[in-house]
Amino acid sequence: MATPFHGDRLKALRTEVGRSQAELAERIDSDARQVSRYENNKVAPGLEAVLRIALTFNVRVDYLLIDDAQRRPLNATSSxxxxxxxxxxxxxxxxxxxxxxxxxxxxxxxxxxxxxxxxx
Incomplete structure (x- = not known):
């Protein structure tokens, strides 16, 4: 069964900032094997992990979960x-x-x- 989580987007975000899976795992309170599973769509992260990922990369949660969601900052200054x-x-x-x-x-x-x- 396919998960709604976009592991490919997580991997792209991680590599964009030059972090290893282990470094990301430390930031989101996980381990490198679990990050690998997320990136390869073997398992979907739970809600708390999705939120930590969104905070880490300053992206909206919908970008990580919805196919046609655009990448937008989570913490954008509103005007x-x-x-x-x-x-x-x-x-x-x-x-x-x-x-x-x-x-x-x-x-x-x-x-x-x-x-x-x-x-x-």
């Missing part, structure tokens, strides 16, 4: 814009398309302004 972007989920598709068009127009205007200000 006013982030909060507003989260609110977009409450809008209809047409309303989101309108906002996207406004953003595109503003960005295009800004780029044109930058180009034309250099011409003289």
């Amino acid at each position: 006013h814009v982030d909060t507003r972007l989260a609110d977009l989920d409450q809008l209809t598709d047409d309303e989101r398309a309108t906002i996207t068009n406004v953003i595109d127009a503003l960005v295009t205007e800004s780029k044109l302004r930058a180009i034309t200000s250099g011409v003289g």
Whole structure:
């Protein structure tokens, strides 16, 4: 039976920071053999281990468990814009398309302004 845990993502995170399985095991209160089992999808870590892994690599838990989850930081500084972007989920598709068009127009205007200000 397949586990929902993404061992390949754990291995990629570990190698990205240059840690051995033993070093990771120490950080998450486990052992190297167990980390190997996690990475090879032999067993799925328990909830506490998943949380320790997420904290160790500053990634959201969903990235470790859900196929199409994007890698996002667990501890990201929130900004006013982030909060507003989260609110977009409450809008209809047409309303989101309108906002996207406004953003595109503003960005295009800004780029044109930058180009034309250099011409003289």
